[in-house]
Amino acid sequence: TRTRLLLIQDLRGDGPKGWFKGPGGRLPRKDPVKDFLFLLGYATADTISRRTAERAQQHFLSAFYSILDRHDESGAKLLYEKASLLLTTTTLCSLNVAGYWINGTIPGFDDIHIVFKGSSPCVLKKMDAAEMRRWRDWDACSVNHPGIVRMYQNPILPADMVEMPLFVSTLEHLCFIDSAVAEKFWDEMCSALETMHQLEFFHTDLKPANICITTEGAFKIIDLGSITKASFSRPSTTLSMIPCDIPPTPGRILDFAMLVATIDSQIFFQDEDDKQKPLWNEAQRPTLAKAVERIGRLSPTLHAQIEYKMNSLGVMLTPL
Secondary structure, three states: OHHHHHHHHHHHOOOOOOOOEEOOEEOOOOOHHHHHHHHHHHHOOOOOOHHHHHHHHHHOHHHHHHHHHHOOHHHHHHHHHHHHOOOOHHHHHHHHHOOEEEOOOOOOEOOEEEEEEOOEEEEEEEOOHHHHHHHHHHHOOOOOOOOEOOOEOOOOOOOOEEEEOOEEEEHHHOOOOOHHHHHHHHHHHHHHHHHHHHOOEEOOOOOHHHEEEEOOOOEEEOOOOOOEEHHHOOOOOOHHHOOOOOOOOOOHHHHHHHHHHHHHHOOOEEOOOOEEOOOOEOOEOOOHHHHHHHHHHHOHHHHHHHHHHHHHOOOOOOOO
C-alpha cells in the first residue's frame, strides 16, 4: 500500500522525513510544512501555497501535527481551507495594534471573524468597497430595530472592517426549525423587512447564512452590505434562494419570497428512510406556492400568515 511505501521510503531516507514513529517516538521532521504539502498534493488538484500551510502550522499547531502523524489527506485539505480563511498577516497586525486578538481556533467564515478585545469576545465583518458604501447609506438612517444587527466602524480598525455584537450561530447551522421557531422567525423578520421597505431599502440577499441567532435567542439580519436603496437597486446575487417563479428584481416581493424560501430550507420532514430537508440550489428551486405548501404542513397558522402577506403584495398563491 502507499502507506507502507512511505514508511519504507522514510527508513531508506528518500521519503518525507519524520513519517515513521519508532520505539523512541516521532523521528525529527526536517520540514513539517513540506510534509504537509506532500499530503495535501494527494487531496487536491488546486494550486497550493506554502505560506498558507505555514499559517496552518502556526494557528492550528495541534491539529497540524496530528494530521501528519495520521497521514490524513482529507484532514490536511480541511485544515488548509481553514487556514486560507484566516485574516492576512497585515490585517492581524492592525487588529493587534487596535487591541483585538483573533481566536485562531475559530477562523472567520464569509468574512466574519470572532475576535477578543481584552477578555471580551466580539465579531468583526470585512466588507468590500461596494458593501461598505451600501452599509453607510443604511447606517445614516440610524435605525435601531431588534431584528437588524447594529454595526459600528471603530476608527482604530482597518477601514474595511466593522464591529458587531457577539452572536451564537447563523440560521444555517440550526439542524431544523419547528413550528414555534418558524412562527417566531417569521414575525421578527417580517418586522425587520417592513422597516427597511418603509425607508425605501431592499435587502436582496436574505438567506440562512445572513441571519444570526443572538445570545438572547433573537433573530437578526447580519448582512447589511447587501441592503440597497430602491433608487439604486441591483439584482439579487443569491439565485439559489429565490423561488423559480419569482423574478430576481429587487423589491418587497423578492425580499418576502426569499424569507419564505429561507424558512422552507430549514424544515425537516420525517419519511420512511430518514429526515429529509427541502433542497434549494440554483438547479433546483421550487415555486413559491410549493414552498408555502410545505410550510403549511409544519404550521397551518404560519401558512395563513404568509398567504395573507403575499396576497397583500399582489402575489396569489394556490390554496392549500
